[in-house]
Every structure is written in C-alpha cells, then in structure tokens.
Amino acid sequence: MGDQLKHAVNWLTEPTRYFLGFGLAIVLVLYFRKFFAKSIVIIAFFVLGGAFLAFAWKDPNFAKIIGKPDNVPIVILLATVVFFSWLSLRKSVINDERIARGDPTLEGDFNRQKVFTWPDLVYTEFICLILFTAALVIWSIVLEAPLEEPAATARTPNPSKAPWYFLGLQELLVYFDPWIAGVLLPSFIIVGLCAIPYVDTNPKGNGYYTFNERKFAISFFWVGFVLFWVSFVILGTFLRGPNWSFFGPFEYWDLHKLEPMVSVDLSTYFWVNLLGQPRPDNILLREAPGFAFLGGFFLLLPPLLAKTVCRSMFQQIGMVRYQIMMHMLLWFGLIPLKMLLRWTVGLKYIVGIPEWFFNI
Amino acid sequence: MKKLLDATYKSQLWKSVFRHGYPDTPRNRTLAVLSNVFLHLHPVKVRRSGIQLSYTWCMGGLTFFLFLIETITGLLLMFYYRPTAELAYQDIMALREHVPIGIMRELHRWSAHMMVITVWLHMYRVFLTGSYKPPREFNWNVGVILLVITLLLSFTGYLLPWDQLAVWAITVGTNMARATPFLGHEGPGAALISFGGLDFVHAGDDVRFGLLAGRFVGEGALLRFYVLHCVGFPLVAATLMAVHFWRVRKDGGISGPL
Ligand code: HEM
Numbered sequence: 147m148g149d150q151l152k153h154a155v156n157w158l159t160e161p162t163r164y165f166l167g168f169g170l171a172i173v174l175v176l177y178f179r180k181f182f183a184k185s186i187v188i189i190a191f192f193v194l195g196g197a198f199l200a201f202a203w204k205d206p207n208f209a210k211i212i213g214k215p216d217n218v219p220i221v222i223l224l225a226t227v228v229f230f231s232w233l234s235l236r237k238s239v240i241n242d243e244r245i246a247r248g249d250p251t252l253e254g255d256f257n258r259q260k261v262f263t264w265p266d267l268v269y270t271e272f273i274c275l276i277l278f279t280a281a282l283v284i285w286s287i288v289l290e291a292p293l294e295e296p297a298a299t300a301r302t303p304n305p306s307k308a309p310w311y312f313l314g315l316q317e318l319l320v321y322f323d324p325w326i327a328g329v330l331l332p333s334f335i336i337v338g339l340c341a342i343p344y345v346d347t348n349p350k351g352n353g354y355y356t357f358n359e360r361k362f363a364i365s366f367f368w369v370g371f372v373l374f375w376v377s378f379v380i381l382g383t384f385l386r387g388p389n390w391s392f393f394g395p396f397e398y399w400d401l402h403k404l405e406p407m408v409s410v411d412l413s414t415y416f417w418v419n420l421l422g423q424p425r426p427d428n429i430l431l432r433e434a435p436g437f438a439f440l441g442g443f444f445l446l447l448p449p450l451l452a453k454t455v456c457r458s459m460f461q462q463i464g465m466v467r468y469q470i471m472m473h474m475l476l477w478f479g480l481i482p483l484k485m486l487l488r489w490t491v492g493l494k495y496i497v498g499i500p501e502w503f504f505n506i
Numbered sequence: 507m508k509k510l511l512d513a514t515y516k517s518q519l520w521k522s523v524f525r526h527g528y529p530d531t532p533r534n535r536t537l538a539v540l541s542n543v544f545l546h547l548h549p550v551k552v553r554r555s556g557i558q559l560s561y562t563w564c565m566g567g568l569t570f571f572l573f574l575i576e577t578i579t580g581l582l583l584m585f586y587y588r589p590t591a592e593l594a595y596q597d598i599m600a601l602r603e604h605v606p607i608g609i610m611r612e613l614h615r616w617s618a619h620m621m622v623i624t625v626w627l628h629m630y631r632v633f634l635t636g637s638y639k640p641p642r643e644f645n646w647n648v649g650v651i652l653l654v655i656t657l658l659l660s661f662t663g664y665l666l667p668w669d670q671l672a673v674w675a676i677t678v679g680t681n682m683a684r685a686t687p688f689l690g691h692e693g694p695g696a697a698l699i700s701f702g703g704l705d706f707v708h709a710g711d712d713v714r715f716g717l718l719a720g721r722f723v724g725e726g727a728l729l730r731f732y733v734l735h736c737v738g739f740p741l742v743a744a745t746l747m748a749v750h751f752w753r754v755r756k757d758g759g760i761s762g763p764l
Contacts, residue, residue, distance in 0.1 A: 266552075290602075346638075
C-alpha cells in the first residue's frame with residue numbers, strides 16, 4: 147500500500163503531469179469555487195497534507211530533499227499560498243453573494259465604523275509581531291543554517307541550483323535559452339506588474355474580495371502567480387535533481403539518471419520532414435517558418451482576438467492598453483505553448499539561430 | 507497602584523517623553539499616535555476592514571518587521587564577518603563554533619527566506635483586493651520595485667557565506683547575464699557590436715563582468731555583493747519603504763470599499 151502510494155506520487159509529479167494537474171486544479175477550484183470555499187475543504191487539505199507528510203517522512207529519499215534546512219521555506223510557501231488562496235476565495239464567494247443580493251460587502255459592512263489606531267491596530271500589530279518572533283526564534287534554534295564545504299570554483303556541484311526563489315526561472319531553462327528565461331521574461335514580469343494598474347480599467351473590486359466582478363483579472367493572477375511562479379519554484383526545488391533531471395519525491399537522486407532528449411528544431415520539421423529537402427544554408431531562409439510562426443503569433447493574434455473572444459475587453463480598455471496587455475500575455479503564453487510543443491512533438495526551437503545566440 | 511500610575515503620568519519625566527496620559531480616552535489615543543514619530547506612520551483612525559487580519563493578512567507589516575529583524579541581526583553579523591575570499595568562510599565557521607547559543611545567523615537566514623515569502627503574499631493580497639486600482643497605482647509600482655529589491659537583497663546575501671552552495675547558486679544566477687541581448691557576450695546581438703572585426707562585447711567587459719568584477723564569481727564579486735547587501739540595497743529599500751508607507755496614508759489609508 148505504502149509503496150503503491152509512493153509510486154503513484156512519483157508518477158504524478160513527472161513535470162508534464164505535474165504542470166497539467168496543477169493547472170487543471172486551479173481551473174476546477176475557480177470554477178467550483180462555491181464548493182472549494184467551504185471550511186471543510188481547507189481542513190481536509192491540511193489534515194491530508196499533514197498525514198502525507200508524516201507518512202512520507204519515513205522515506206529516506208523524501209526526508210533528504212524536503213528536510214534540507216533551506217527547503218523548509220518552500221513547504222511554508224506551499225502551505226501559506228494554499229491557505230491564503232482559499233481564504234481570498236472564501237471571502238470572494240461570500241462577497242459575490244452579498245453583492246448579488248444588493249447587500250454591502252463584508253468589508254463594507256465593517257467600514258461603517260472607524261476605530262482608533264491605538265489600541266486596535268497597534269495591539270494587532272504587536273501580537274502579530276510577538277507570535278512571529280517566537281516562531282522565528284524557535285525555528286532558528288531547531289534548525290541550523292546550512293554551511294557546505296568552502297567555495298571551490300573548480301568543483302561544480304550537481305545539481306547547481308540558483309536560490310530557491312529563482313528556481314521557477316531556472317525551470318524555464320528547460321524550454322528556453324538564458325536570454326529569454328533569465329533576462330527577457332524576468333524583465334517582462336517586472337514591467338508587466340508595473341503596467342497592471344494602468345491596463346486594468348475595471349473600477350469594480352477595489353478594496354474588497356470578489357471574483358465575479360473581476361473574473362479575468364483574478365484568474366490571470368492565480369495562473370500567473372500560483373501556477374507559473376509558485377508551482378515552478380516547488381518543482382525546481384523538490385523535483386529536479388542532478389543534471390536537472392526529474393526525480394519523484396521518493397526517488398533516489400541518481401547522478402547517472404539520463405533522460406533521453408531528442409528534440410528537433412521547427413526548421414528541420416519544415417524543410418526536412420515536410421518538404422523532404424535539406425535545410426537551406428541561408429540562415430534567414432532556413433528559419434523563415436519560425437519567423438512566420440512568431441509573426442503570426444505576435445502580430446495576427448491580437449487583432450484576431452480583439453475581433454472575437456476579447457471583443458468586449460478590447461472595447462472597454464481601448465487600443466493602447468489592449469496592445470500592451472496582449473503583447474505581455476503573449477510572451478508569457480510562449481511558455482505553455484513551448485512546453486506543450488516540447489512534450490508532444492519534441493520541438494526544440496521555433497527559431498533556432500545558434501550562430502547568433504538567437505534561439506526562441 | 508492607581509496612585510503610583512497617576513503619579514507616573516504626572517511626573518516630569520513621563521511628560522517630557524510622551525506629552526499625554528495613558529491612551530484610554532479619545533483625546534489621549536489621538537495624541538498617542540500624533541505625537542509619536544513611529545506610530546505616526548498610522549492615521550489616528552482606521553477603517554475596520556483595514557485592520558482585519560483576514561483582509562490584509564498582515565503581510566505588508568510582517569515584511570517590514572522582517573526587514574527590521576534583518577537589519578538588527580545583520581548588523582550583529584557584520585561585527586564578525588570579513589568579506590574576503592580568505593576570511594569569509596572562516597568567519598562564518600567561527601561564528602558557528604565559538605558563539606554559544608548563536609542563532610543570529612539562523613535568524614538572519616530564516617527571516618530572509620520568510621521575507622521573500624511575505625512580500626509575495628503581500629503582493630498577492632494587494633492584487634486580490636484590487637488595491638492597486640486608482641488612487642493607488644503609483645504605490646503598487648513602488649511596491650514592485652520593493653519586491654525586486656527584496657529579491658536582490660536576498661540574492662546578494664546568499665553569496666556571503668562563501669561556501670559551495672553560495673558560490674554556485676550565484677554562478678547559476680549570474681550566468682543569465684551573459685545572455686543579455688546586446689550587453690552579454692553570449693546574448694543575441696552582441697556579435698553585431700563589433701568594429702573592424704574587433705568584438706566590443708566579450709567575456710571581459712560584458713554586463714556579467716560588471717556585476718561580478720571578473721569573469722567568474724571571485725573575490726571582486728564577494729566585495730561587490732557585500733557592499734550592495736549591507737549598504738546599497740538596504741538604503742534603497744528603507745527609502746522606498748518610507749515612500750511606500752507615506753503613500754499608503756496619502757492614498758486614503760488601507761483600501762476598502764467606499
Ligand atoms: C519590502 C516590501 C514591502 C513592504 C515592507 C510593504 C509594506 C506595506 C504595508 C505595511 C502596507 C499596509 C497594508 C498591509 O500591510 O497590507 C502596504 C500596502 C500596500 N502595498 Fe506594500 N509593501 C512591500 C511591497 C509591496 C509590493 C511588492 C507591492 C505590489 C507589487 C506592494 C503594494 C502595496 C499597495 C498597493 C499597498 C496599499 C494597499 C491597500 O491600500 O490596501 N507593496 N505595504
């Protein structure tokens with residue numbers, strides 16, 4: 147029974163299933179939010195999660211990965227993100243019902259009254275602070291900060307991992323070259339975050355939790371933050387071992403595990419497989435299919451969507467905001483697109499010009 | 507007892523410091539906030555929803571608190587740590603072995619990890635409550651920069667123990683800079699910036715070199731990261747936090763339905 151569970155978990159956490167499963171879970175939670183907002187759901191999650199942890203801890207491979215002092219924060223991250231996502235969902239569901247009935251929101255109800263900063267706020271802050279300090283001190287006494295062998299630039303550890311909060315980006319290196327995963331996308335995340343208040347013109351949902359009034363915005367952030375950031379950090383920390391190969395949580399980190407990786411460029415697919423001729427020597431001609439594909443993706447898709455699915459949004463926010471938003475979204479859309487293409491047809495690069503370090 | 511307290515509140519010493527009695531009347535409660543430079547970060551009265559834990563999750567406040575812990579423990583660590591390739595690791599080792607019940611390094615490290623988490627959750631909360639909407643657009647942007655600074659603080663600190671974990675994590679992280687378009691020697695477009703067959707952007711002068719003061723993570727990088735970690739980024743962070751808090755108040759306090 148125990149072994150079967152371990153096998154099942156190892157099987158489930160394989161990156162393709164992990165990503166699709168996580169994504170599916172988010173869709174289901176948001177869609178059936180009335181159900182998932184129930185208290186019993188979060189209680190069940192933590193009880194089952196705790197039971198699983200207690201069970202899994204006996205496994206030496208599991209304990210070795212999860213129990214690394216520097217990995218403790220990731221467990222906290224997972225627990226807090228799940229809890230607060232649930233909490234916000236619960237409040238949203240309640241507020242949406244209240245709004246539908248024409249009642250004030252939870253927050254609005256509270257706000258009829260203003261309270262003194264001293265003592266109400268100051269005491270809350272003070273209690274928070276004491277509890278938090280106590281927790282940190284206990285944590286610090288129980289777990290010693292790690293210190294490995296002295297630095298040696300000649301000996302590369304395997305795996306070499308960036309600090310945990312960047313592991314989501316390191317995970318993207320599986321699908322993209324560093325200039326995209328490490329430079330372009332992070333920059334776009336920052337720029338995109340800054341642009342949010344200027345692009346989102348929906349006046350509703352300011353200062354209270356709601357889902358119905360901001361369906362797109364909330365779903366977008368859940369997907370962006372929970373799926374593409376947090377879940378990737380967890381994947382990168384717990385499930386990537388030597389050579390950045392995948393290892394299930396109950397698997398031994400074998401240095402020699404090699405994953406067969408046959409991946410092919412789009413240009414090869416086009417010229418060799420489709421047209422049955424060798425790839426042309428001229429770089430631009432060779433990569434023309436890739437450029438055409440990206441051109442269509444970035445230039446045709448926005449107007450096409452504006453006319454169809456995103457019509458009302460386009461009318462609401464106007465041309466400039468729409469273009470900015472779409473181009474940001476399309477860059478991030480490249481991530482799942484490329485993941486899917488890699489998993490299904492083993493695509494390496496859409497445009498692959500290693501001669502110029504220009505691979506997409 | 508009552509007498510003693512009364513006498514205290516009336517004494518010159520108490521009055522010289524606080525200028526009001528114990529804050530149990532509206533007047534004194536107002537004065538408690540107004541006449542204290544730290545409490546004065548807050549308005550005198552707040553919306554009830556704004557102080558509800560289940561609304562703000564207290565994450566902004568905790569982030570700030572963690573920043574303070576980092577400042578204090580970091581200061582103590584600086585007494586014992588010398589940022590050179592020769593001494594850095596030894597100093598950390600010594601800290602570990604010679605300081606009884608030494609938990610400063612632990613506090614510093616775990617708080618740093620927590621700060622990254624709380625700042626993410628704070629952003630999540632601000633987004634989910636739509637608190638970036640007018641009039642708070644600008645403060646959201648200040649927040650985004652604070653988020654980046656928080657990560658950079660943590661990242662620069664990661665190198666300082668000068669062990670294998672530190673050096674290689676920073677190596678992996680900064681390797682990305684090599685691939686910066688035009689500015690990194692392995693980035694697209696870098697080869698275009700050449701003159702008469704001479705490359706302008708190469709491993710010895712690209713952005714990564716500038717970041718690390720060398721071609722790999724060495725002593726130059728250690729000093730650079732140390733200075734940024736202990737002086738540069740904290741100053742920027744503290745300044746921006748002041749702006750951030752100021753704006754929270756100027757934008758009408760913690761958000762809530764009108
Ligand atoms: C070092 C990092 C940060 C610190 C210390 C900090 C601190 C705070 C504090 C204490 C508040 C008061 C309300 C609360 O506790 O939730 C606040 C509000 C706010 N923060 Fe931050 N914050 C930081 C980073 C950020 C980030 C990353 C963002 C967004 C990207 C952000 C955006 C905001 C906004 C828009 C408000 C106003 C929210 C409202 O009125 O409900 N902050 N911040």
